[in-house]
Amino acid sequence: MTGRPRATIDGLPAYRPGKDAAQAEREHGIADAIKLASNETPWPPVPAVAAAIAEAATGINRYADHRASELRAALAGHLRVDPAAVTVGPGSAGLLQQLCLTYVDAGDEVVYPWRSFEVYPVYTQLVGGVSVTVPLVDGAFDLDAVVAVVTQKTKLVFLASPNNPTGTVLTSDDLNGFMDRIDSTTIVAIDEAYREFNDDAVGDPVRDVLPNHDNAVVLRTFSKAHGLAGLRVGYLIGDPRVVAAVDKTMVPFAVNAIAQAAARAAIDADEEIRDRVRFLRNERERVVAALRAAGHTFPDPHANFVWLPIGDHTDEVALALEQRGVVVRPFSGEGIRVTIGTERENDRFLATLAAVI
Ligand SMILES: Cc1ncc(COP(=O)(O)O)c(C=O)c1O
Missing domain, CATH: 3.90.1150.10 (Aspartate Aminotransferase, domain 1)
Structure with missing residues (x-):
């Protein structure tokens, strides 16, 4: 062996x-x-993003800014939140893993509707956590059933909206109603990798949910609508105490300089x-x-x-x-x-x- x-x-x-x-x-x-x-x-990528990538490539003999301060500031401005409420990671998949590393000890429970994004069971098991899954109903989440299995042992809940692979969505009202029934010692990760493809009527949890619930976090990405899947850059918005804890688990320089530059250019190319x-x-x-x-x-x-x-x-x-x-x-x-x-x-x-x- x-x-x-x-x-x-x-x-x-x-x-x-x-x-x-x-x-x-x-x-x-x-x-x-x-x-x-x-x-x-x-x-x-759109031309301005391709140009930013080419320019950033000339400087990669240097390490990137580990904290990605300019990108965080640009995201905070775009989202109208405190810069301390935003962090970035190597894709939102990287941040999902960091959430498990931050909150889940061996034996702790992680709750999510299933079927959903494939990394949830993998990351839960990676840290020795126990997955507790709730079946979908006609491809959609049954939030009452999710609430019913959340206990003091639940450190983390994953809710993908839109869900991968079924494409169903949770509105801000759904999410606020859910959060009202979840103890603040459980982190609820609202995984919005596909949010740009939503209708406006679905709402915006950063605006509608996070101000009411400091145990909710929202994950988003530049991989899908922004077309930067190959560069690996995602972001998390949440209470600054959650952001600070999650940041401790980040691999040094995890979001490379080219990815940071491309993401900033993508924000400008809205x-x-x-x-x-x-x-x-x-x-x-x-x-x-x-x-x-x-x-x-x-x-x-x-x-x-x-x-x-x-x-x-x-x-x-x-x-x-x-x-x-x-x-x-x-x-x-x-x-x-x-x-x-x-x-x-x-x-x-x-x-x-x-x-x-
Ligand atoms: C629901 C969901 N969340 C997160 C991700 C991760 O995206 P990325 O790591 O590229 O940001 C995906 C990718 O397929 C996804 O489907």
Whole structure:
């Protein structure tokens, strides 16, 4: 035996990323595959962000600003919150892990509806925590059932809104009603990786929930709407005491200088990014209408993907799509999650799905 991994690592499932197009091409001996498997934006960064990346690359002989002070200040200004209420991390996935490191000791409980984002069970187990899951109802969260399992042992609750992979959403009223029933010794992480794709009517938990509940935190990312998935930069907004505790678990210089510069430029490019989001939302509505016209049933999507709960047919349909060059994300026995891409990509998905089914 080489070394002795902790017992919890032996049983730990590895995170499974979506398959990329090149891999699918190699596996199936095809060309021209498209990837609709990881909820990325289909375009390269907007020009101002690409320029900021190129400029920052010239200075990477130096360490980055560990605290990312300028990026935090820019985010705080954008969000109209105290700079001490914001921290950044290597993707919101990095910050989710930091929350577990900060709050969860061996044997502590972490509560989340399931199915949801795959890292929740992985990170919980990593720190020796115990996952307590609550089944979805028609793809949506049953918050009464979540409240019912939160106890003094619960250190952390994860609520993804929109949820990955079902795309359902919690409004600010839902969240405030939930928080009113949760003890302040439990941290509730509202994971908003896809918030830019929401309707305004859903509300903004940074404005509507955090001022009333200092045990709530909101996580957001530059990976999805802002198109910086490959650079790894996410952020957390919460009470400054929570932010200070979470910061202690950050790997030194975890958000590199290029990522910091790109994120700052992306904040300034807000209008262009909103245009892209508008386009993807319109495409989402078009895809939804086509799928429903073809007889598919699924919850209303609020993110940049659509969830098709096709149950036992999942693996078979996902494989057939992939063999025809459309790579989606299967959740065996449950359904497929399909990212909204360019108009051409979405047309190809719709046509291929119709042919396969
Ligand atoms: C619900 C949810 N939260 C967080 C993330 C992590 O995103 P990132 O680490 O790229 O910020 C994802 C990515 O797929 C997600 O689906």
